Amino acid sequence: MIEIQNLSVFFGRTIALDHVDLELAPGIVGLFGQNASGKSTLLRVLGGLLPPTSGAVTWEGAPIGSAGEEQRARIGFAGHGSGLYLKLAIRENLILFARLYGVPVTRVDDVMEILGLGPRSSTLVGELSAGLKRRAGVARALLHEPDLLLLDEPYAHLDDEASESVSLAVRSWRAPGRTAVIATHGAKRIKQFTDSRVVLQRGRVITHLSAEALSARAQV
């Protein structure tokens, strides 16, 4: 369970998140909103990459960012950048992160296969298209099979086939107790497999449909 209490993030005078209160149960959470609605900021706070200006965020009872290496080992994050090194091949990048996370190298090939990156495994990341870079970033986030997966616009620059490979990777990662928060401004791609949905507007939560609310809605 992720608990977000009275979370605000300011960048100078700009309010990125404004008194956000949320409880996110395990499952796949769709985080929707237009550009500059605060989705990326919320994901960075959840990943421990950005300290809140005020408020508190806990995951399984522990404050995000303060639990150190053990907590970081259980979080996977793919932001706007791929988080990879341009002068290393996809496989070299993933092997580097496999070493940092203590993951067997065989997992690198598995995750590349799931995301359709196998044929490009020896290509330098700097030579990839934006869509392939995005998929490689998702592969890095999924590499260590995290318990909390944070994906920021994972479908950007992807065609239908590539989008489906990302959705498939997320669905096959899914397991009881795991939580994914997937931010996107287009709900179409993930609507069919989200367990709950949050809509942000100008840093505030305007809609939060829990799993129960969504299933009740589906029965109507």
Place this chain on the structure above:
Amino acid sequence: MRAGGPGFVGKTWALVVKDVKLELRARDTLPPMVAFAGAVAVLLAFSIPSSGNLSAPVRIVAGSAPLTDVLAGFLWVTVLFAGLIGFARTFEVEREEAAIDSLLMAPLDRSGLFFGKAIPNLLFIVLVEAILIPLFAILFGIDLGGSWAVLASVALLADLGFVAVGTLFSALAAQTSSRELILPILALPVLVPVFIAAVVLTSDLFAGSSLDEVARRGWFAILVAFDVIFITAGALLFEFTVE
């Protein structure tokens, strides 16, 4: 999927190998450092008249100084600025594609990130010196006899402190838009003691002092103390500069 995997040293070493591999492919840090150092050495060779006698006085603004002092000073000023050129690029590869986020989220102590950056920086500066010092010796007729190993030790001690400070402050400077300007402003005041010590000891060696004589100088102890303090500080404070 969390197997035991490599420990602190193994993970840090993976980062070192990564930076060396990136430099071998991109060649955007070491070549500018070497080019700067080489250019300065050659320019100096044309501006400092060498009589072949290193103890001969050289006229300077404030009077005169032995040529050994002048050459030692120029040697270390060249190393200092070549190093700053390299250190300013320490986090460039992490800025592209937001790889710094991936590193910060990895389960590795921040001191591992510090050593993962400091060790490649040390390697680069040692390589620059491996070219620069023989070049100085050829251009200015420096014959250290059996003291080359002592000079290498002094250089390594100076490099350790230099790299510790440079890596620590490069993490701070990397978060600003004018990092090439910020890094010298932050690092130079802190680096003054280490470079004074390096210049004094190198000048002694150029003048023919032995290992025992150099080791007895207070500057040698200062160099060692500086290294211990700033390597420890770098490892402990890196967390606060990189986040």
